[in-house]
Amino acid sequence: KQEVTQIPAALSVPEGENLVLNCSFTDSAIYNLQWFRQDPGKGLTSLLLIQSSQREQTSGRLNASLDKSSGRSTLYIAASQPGDSATYLCAVRNTDKLIFGTGTRLQVFP
């Protein structure tokens, strides 16, 4: 059974810092991995999707890497801003299901 773990569960940093959020999964037979952002009480916004054949994806200040063999992904946020404050969720695609982690709650203070 696929399990997805995200570390740390919460993170509080000053503005301007570069951050790394971690995601690990137990079954490396995945189709893809997706990083989402969720603002309090809101739905999910897709940030980056990495196919199983890819090593990384970049969008603006965000860079996500995937090491399928070791069951790990990282989300790198450069030059963090208060507007980046949210919960970041990692999800892996096994067959027809997305399996989610419990998220990392990020707070960036001015």
Next chain:
Amino acid sequence: ETGVTQTPRHLVMGMTNKKSLKCEQHLGHNAMYWYKQSAKKPLELMFVYNFKEQTENNSVPSRFSPECPNSSHLFLHLHTLQPEDSALYLCASSHGGTAPYEQYFGPGTRLTVT
């Protein structure tokens, strides 16, 4: 409207009530999903519809009844719920079929059962 919309955004209901959640997607997709997000737990997949046919029921209690009348609309009918059913219910859509297409999420309905 664009993307995936959900109504209502907030719902408070008693355990004996019957209510329905609605999801609508304007993306031309053929697959739709219901997820449940409880406090401090990962999102849980509840139901999947592919081309209006239910293809997944993740051991969801019968007090939750989904309906997909067409590829653009998805409902979740609720009756005799329990307080532990209070959660954020998220709808998502994607291209249909078995390929692992990206899912697009709605804003969710915050449900409170009293």
